[in-house]
Amino acid sequence: GQQLNQSPQSMFIQEGEDVSMNCTSSSIFNTWLWYKQDPGEGPVLLIALYKAGELTSNGRLTAQFGITRKDSFLNISASIPSDVGIYFCAGQNYGGSQGNLIFGKGTKLSVKP
């Protein structure tokens, strides 16, 4: 089945620093999504990307859908303590797969005040 490689696995940064994480896949997706998960909570959608090459921002977050449709990155600028959590990329296809998500293994972000 489709697999996503997400990196880095964890990051420990100073408050105010910028963060970058990415996902790659051996096969293409129609949609890339980025979720954040806090401990004991469900994934919360941060950004959805629908077109190859698309660059989308949501506040301090910026994500891009790679032109090959096999990769995506997420940047967080000027990190703050509440950015702490696990960030998951997810690929989605429609049609036969009914839109179910394939998740990466997550990037655990720690922010030191």
Place this chain on the structure above:
Amino acid sequence: EPEVTQTPSHQVTQMGQEVILRCVPISNHLYFYWYRQILGQKVEFLVSFYNNEISEKSEIFDDQFSVERPDGSNFTLKIRSTKLEDSAMYFCASRKTGSNTEAFFGQGTRLTVV
């Protein structure tokens, strides 16, 4: 803002017992999903449900698992005879029809099998 709600938040059950996890998807959504997350691992797809039938399932979703939409609002996941390795967070998600629509997740049910 509408949200996916799941009950219970935590379920402890003895090995071999049946459990039913409940979800109320967002009201105008028509695609429903169950995902599982073993502690410290990634979120894994279990099953998708559309038009009152399973549309896709993963290899994790074996004969011990079943899903049902018993009425117009609930969506349930049943594990017939729980095993220790079924211990995980179970997330329900729902999505509107059409492409370019995102899935929204519930808060999850933590299932502990002892």
